[in-house]
Amino acid sequence: MALIKRLQTPVTPAPVSKDVPEQPAAAPSARRVVVLAAVDAIAYLDRDSRDIVLEAKTPEALYELMKQERDQSQDSVIVNDKTPDSNRMFFSNDGSVRGESVALELFTRFARRIGLAESAIEQVAALTAVAPVTTASARNAKSPRERTGERPDLFQEVTDKIVAALENGTAPWQKPWASSFEWPMNGTTGKPYHGINIMLLAANEFQDGRYCSFKQAKEKKWSVRKGEHGTPIYFYKPFLKETGEIDPATQEPKMRSIPILKRYTVFNFSQIDGSPEYELKNDHELVLNEETRQICDEIIDASGADIKHGYRVSAYSPSEDRVFMPNREAFKSDAHYYSSLLHEIGHWSGHTSRLNREFGTSRESELYGREELRAEMASAMIAMRLGLPAAMENHGAYVDHYLKVLRSDKKEIFRAARDAEKISRFVLSFHPDFREEFREEHESQMAAAVAVGAPAETFDASEFDFEAEGLELDGMKF
Structure with missing residues (x-):
């Protein structure tokens, strides 16, 4: 329940030193872009997936933004789509069990924690209100994942x-x-x-059925051997979304939990030095x-x-x-x-x-x-x-x-x-x-x-x- 309380606690944005222009002069007319001057980045809406994309100048700059957000709260916003050495972060609608859009809610939480002004957040929100392109070419266009393999x-x-x-x-x-x-x-x-994790882990050729994450192994003073590859497993993380209704008892917004799929990596004990030996059963x-x-x-x-x-x-x-x-x-x-x-x-x-x-x-x-x-x-x-x-x-x-x-x-x-x-x-x-x-x-x-x-x-x-x-x-x- 601590997570619910944290998510329902308003976050006061840090003051910013620059005004956020409504639209960059050189922005392409085919895609509306919001310049986030305070963090030297831009935000735009992916035309196919309707995901919000935050794009920094370099991967290092994006890393610093993510670290800044992480430092503001133990409950870090988790997004589906940040690949190594990329300067773009996707606040994605994918992965929701019910198929609901959560991109704007994810972006808003992230933006407030890194100190973006409410005016900038409102401009990004306005992007999501624009009707999607419905031309034949747009309908037949490949998704970003199909085009680039990033998402x-x-x-x-x-x-x-x-x-x-x-x-x-x-x-x-x-x-x-x-x-x-x-x-x-x-x-x-x-x-x-x-x-599904039972089936994915059973696919390995290990006799040992025990696994743990890199972090869990480190906490035990064990060591994942160099060159070993972990196995992806998948967990659902709840995302709390306002329903638009007010709870008459508390006068607080009613929240609804949407499970979103996330990927993690674990290692078999046979890949970890120092872990307890396997006993053949x-x-x-x-x-x-x-x-x-x-x-x-x-x-x-x-x-x-x-x-x-x-x-x-x-x-x-x-x-x-x-x-x-x-x-x-x-x-x-x-x-x-x-x-x-x-x-x-x-x-x-x-x-x-x-x-x-x-x-x-x-x-x-x-x-x-x-x-x-x-x-x-x-x-x-x-x-x-x-x-x-x-x-x-x-x-x-x-x-x-x-x-x-x-x-x-x-x-x-x-x-x-x-x-x-x-x-x-x-x-x-x-x-x-x-x-x-x-x-x-x-x-x-x-x-x-x-x-x-x-x-x-x-x-x-x-x-x-x-x-x-x-x-x-x-x-x-x-």
Whole structure:
């Protein structure tokens, strides 16, 4: 809640020594530019994306402005688009889960902290009120990211990574070389990652499932080895926006929280000198110990799923609400048997009486591809928890379906990862130990979400990773 109070506290702009001219004499007529004389920079509106662009004379000058803003408040304004060695900063509308414009609010907060006069801020605000160009050439123009590669679309960035892995033959949740792999977690806080971050970290070739940021490693007196490359992960940061309404009880403006996607970098413990040694948690034999076998049986029995054996393939029938399975002896091992059966129970969870997902009527339908994507990712998550085989034998049959749905919607992989984690939790919660573990985990996630200003009525905390302490935003390290 401290974040909310800070954002609602007015910031008095520092006095400036120069007047801000309304328009530079040499400004191109095709683009309206506001000269920010007090900071020796200009601001303008990108015609395609409607982002506000702050452009300094040099990258060093921009760095000083960012540092000045940072020094004014611990709650630094975070923007999506500041690339190394660039003299431009984009206050971007991209990354908002609801697709709302937040560029002006971000710019205004930044501008007040670096001491810009209100008159200059008003001139920039006027730019956003100008109707966008609607000529055919403008409609067909490429975005700044497509033209220059400067502005990452984070949703598209993640989707491209997953698509590339699928095209190369190995999905991030597949581990053909390992009998099992671990659920990724932050090794310094002991907390697991969630949603899309599970899949992105699972894509690495590390056996160790522990990660942390460069800063967290440094605080532990550990050292990331020179030349090591970190793995990008993604968190939602709430941005508070005024609703235009006044709270009658407090007479203060009502605020609304909009989650915006941000990118961070973490390193695996095997890349860090001084970190605790990795303890192999299984011997990579496909022979289950008695405890794991018992846990699997308890989950299956407690689910109450209608399971019929003696069939040629594993399948779930939504119309009959029934799972069909080959006999146990048809599988290479008990581990493969349980992995396949729990995959089908993952499908079973989508029945209208349970998690209520839509199933496609044919293998060619988009709904069919979406459901298979969720079930396969959920199977990988269940496998991580139980130490079961990590690769689905019929994975290749669905790759084209996955590619089709992912290419058509850049946010689909985020929704699929969210739903997959819900499926895995639903299935595993039939065991009391997992049920208690997930209850505590969910409470922790909700507390982290609320602590950074995300209202409980807006979010299901299980859908997001909110805890980002100790992480540094890419491109904004001071």
